[in-house]
Amino acid sequence: MKIHEYQAKQLFRRYNVPVPEGSVVFSVEEAKRTASALGGFPVVVKAQIHAGGRGKGGGVKLAASINEVETLANEILGMTLVTHQTGPEGRLVKKLLVEAGQLIERELYLSLLVDRNTASIVIMASPDGGMDIEQVAHKTPDRIIKVYIDPLMGIQGYQLRQVGFALGIPGAAMKQFSTLLSNLYQLFMENDCSMVEINPLILTVDDKVLALDAKVDFDANALYRHQELMELRDLDEEDPMEVEASRFNLNYINLDGNVGNIVNGAGLAMATMDIIKNAGATPANFMDVGGGASSEQVENALRIILADSKVKAVLINIFGGILRCDIFAKGIVDAARKTNIRVPIVVRMEGTNVEEGKKILSQAGLNLINAENLSDAAQKVAAAVI
Ligand code: ADP
Ligand code: MG
Numbered sequence: 001m002k003i004h005e006y007q008a009k010q011l012f013r014r015y016n017v018p019v020p021e022g023s024v025v026f027s028v029e030e031a032k033r034t035a036s037a038l039g040g041f042p043v044v045v046k047a048q049i050h051a052g053g054r055g056k057g058g059g060v061k062l063a064a065s066i067n068e069v070e071t072l073a074n075e076i077l078g079m080t081l082v083t084h085q086t087g088p089e090g091r092l093v094k095k096l097l098v099e100a101g102q103l104i105e106r107e108l109y110l111s112l113l114v115d116r117n118t119a120s121i122v123i124m125a126s127p128d129g130g131m132d133i134e135q136v137a138h139k140t141p142d143r144i145i146k147v148y149i150d151p152l153m154g155i156q157g158y159q160l161r162q163v164g165f166a167l168g169i170p171g172a173a174m175k176q177f178s179t180l181l182s183n184l185y186q187l188f189m190e191n192d193c194s195m196v197e198i199n200p201l202i203l204t205v206d207d208k209v210l211a212l213d214a215k216v217d218f219d220a221n222a223l224y225r226h227q228e229l230m231e232l233r234d235l236d237e238e239d240p241m242e243v244e245a246s247r248f249n250l251n252y253i254n255l256d257g258n259v260g261n262i263v264n265g266a267g268l269a270m271a272t273m274d275i276i277k278n279a280g281a282t283p284a285n286f287m288d289v290g291g292g293a294s295s296e297q298v299e300n301a302l303r304i305i306l307a308d309s310k311v312k313a314v315l316i317n318i319f320g321g322i323l324r325c326d327i328f329a330k331g332i333v334d335a336a337r338k339t340n341i342r343v344p345i346v347v348r349m350e351g352t353n354v355e356e357g358k359k360i361l362s363q364a365g366l367n368l369i370n371a372e373n374l375s376d377a378a379q380k381v382a383a384a385v386i
């Protein structure tokens with residue numbers, strides 16, 4: 001689960017990770033009030049959306065006076081901000097972070113991630129931080145160092161210094177940097193984060209280190225342990241169809257293609273996406289109704305997929321195990337009666353009570369295309385969209 005920069009910075013403050021003074025605002029008037037309370041200029045006006053690259057997209061700007069704060073807040077609030085991470089449709093900006101502008105000596109990069117290969121926390125750091133970090137990763141990857149932390153041992157003093165040296169932190173700021181990184185590691189572990197990224201971490205002209213940007217992602221599977229973090233969720237920033245699917249405990253991810261698919265089990269869902277691709281079409285979503293889905297869940301799954309205008313055909317691929325084929329078929333029939341089925345639907349069913357399931361479907365008089373097996377299903381659904 002992602003959160004906004006201003007929320008991440010509040011979390012940083014709790015762990016004594018230094019950040020500039022500032023707060024979130026929802027209107028131009030509030031922006032002006034907050035800016036004058038900061039007591040100096042420049043002030044930075046920053047769009048709050050769940051995507052990076054805001055600076056390059058025109059969502060982060062410096063103001064030298066209250067009048068400029070007003071102009072910039074007017075311009076950025078309500079704009080549709082397009083960055084390389086939002087896709088061409090962009091994101092509507094509904095809130096701003098107004099914070100004290102800093103005198104930057106150097107911009108550095110620092111992040112912590114879960115590294116599944118080594119079962120450790122990896123710290124990535126680069127002296128070449130800032131808005132061109134993607135270029136650094138692409139062109140001079142040796143300028144990014146990685147330090148692996150064994151979660152059972154915790155972060156060690158020599159590792160803090162190793163990262164500090166790699167970043168070229170001057171002697172005068174080394175102690176402050178070590179504390180910052182050690183606190184950041186503690187924040188990461190205690191909140192079950194999957195990622196914490198500071199880009200840029202800055203060195204100020206008077207040798208202080210400070211997080212100018214803050215990105216935090218929590219492991220959704222561990223959120224049940226952190227009720228207080230759940231309150232930071234911003235549904236406005238999530239795909240509305242994914243939010244709707246999560247209400248019914250459906251594992252749904254919206255994709256770019258035009259073949260909607262409903263499958264029970266994540267492995268089968270991955271395989272189904274592969275066979276759709278293999279047959280020359282592209283999946284519009286990943287939808288796992290789960291091994292023990294109820295007919296109500298099946299009904300919601302179909303309704304959500306058919307509400308997606310890019311879906312031109314649907315492939316339903318069910319292996320009846322815990323979810324019996326007859327239960328599943330009832331869900332489809334109920335859904336079909338309530339929904340306007342505007343596209344061809346191919347059904348492949350196998351497993352427990354398959355004959356009964358097929359009977360229910362054929363007696364319902366729905367316009368479904370029956371598939372004999374997986375490859376037949378893929379071919380039929382691809383033929384329907386090509
Ligand atoms: P994004 O990563 O989405 O582009 P950042 O928060 O990293 O947004 O801001 C982009 C750039 O704006 C930073 O690299 C930094 O140069 C500048 N910047 C951001 N916040 C401040 C600040 N408080 N003071 C001075 N410059 C800032
Ligand atoms: Mg940034």
